[in-house]
Amino acid sequence: MRLVIFSLLICVWSVQARDCNMGFGYGLLISPEQIRIMSNDRTLMQINHDAQLFIQGEWQDLSEADTALVTEYSQGLRKFVPEIVGIAVDGVELGLSSMERMLSGVGSRSQQAEWNDLIRETTFQLMSRFVRSGDHFYLAPQSLNELEHFLNGELKPQLNNLARHSFGAVWEALRDTLQHTDANFEQTDPQQWDAVGHLVDRINSGLDEKASLxxxxxxxxxxxxxxxxxxxxxxxxxxxxxxxxxxxxxKN
Known part of the structure; x- marks a missing residue:
């Protein structure tokens, strides 16, 4: 009987873990000295040094008990937000760095510049919701469910499409070169597309690991x-x- 109850509790816990709609209603920027609650790049509320509270830029005169709560709140955010941002950013960087390594030295300078621009543009689009720069962290308004959807439903297909698009352009450029040489393109082409498949598999494997984490x-x-x-x-x-x-x- 105890085993049955324990199993039921595990099932309930698992469902709750997958369906947590708790999240942030505003953007959150964390640095060593400050925590900023933001909307449309505008700071609404700010905590300095885990103790000083500002609302709309005005310093709030806090009691000892108020200050203790502000410190507890601030330190709780500091323990939590960087870890969440880190999981998302690592997932993006994993895929993009793999592509950059594979593209290095392939094609002309102008083609490399074009591909690098495409990767940077994709990075900017993906990272508008998560930013990690040294010990500064930004998290856009979202729930834990939305973060999970980002890793599985948004990031993976975007990186896969980018990989295939980039390498499609690479091998098209190589085709033009190889057609003017004695190289046998028919033998080379499948090998190159096989490399693309391995890259996509590696990206997906890394993202699955982050999603599982x-x-x-x-x-x-x-x-x-x-x-x-x-x-x-x-x-x-x-x-x-x-x-x-x-x-x-x-959040709904």
Missing amino acids: LEEKTALFCQRLKELNEIESQLQQRLPQLLAYDLVVQ
Whole structure:
């Protein structure tokens, strides 16, 4: 009987882990000195040195108890957000760096510049929701479910398409060159497309690993968000002006 109950609890936990709609209602920028809650590149709320609170640029005079809550809230965000951003950024960098290595030295300078521009443009599009630069981290408004969808539903097909598009252009350029040499293109072509297939497989394998890592940690992340939401609620009760800037939310 205990085994049955334990199994049921595991099933319930697994469903909750996969279906956590907790997330952030605003953008969040974390640096060593500051935490900024942002909307459309505008800072709405800011915490300096895990203790000083600013709302719309105005410093808030906090009691000792208020300051302790702000510190707990700030440190909770610092433990949580960089890890989430890291999983997403690592997934993007894994795919793009693999392509850059494969494209290195292939084609003319102008072709390499074109492919590098394409990779940079794709990087910018993908990274608008996640940024990691040294010890600075940015996370756009989203839920844990949306992050999981990013890794599986958005990132993987975009990187796969980019890989095939880039290498399609590479081998088209090589075709023109090989047709004017004694090389047997019919023998070379399948080998090159096989290399593309291996690249795509490697990208997908790496992304599956990141998605699995996220899935393993979703329950923990969800619990951390619920705890942060509790701290935020306490702060809002003590500082009603914070009600207008609800950062940790349950998203649909």
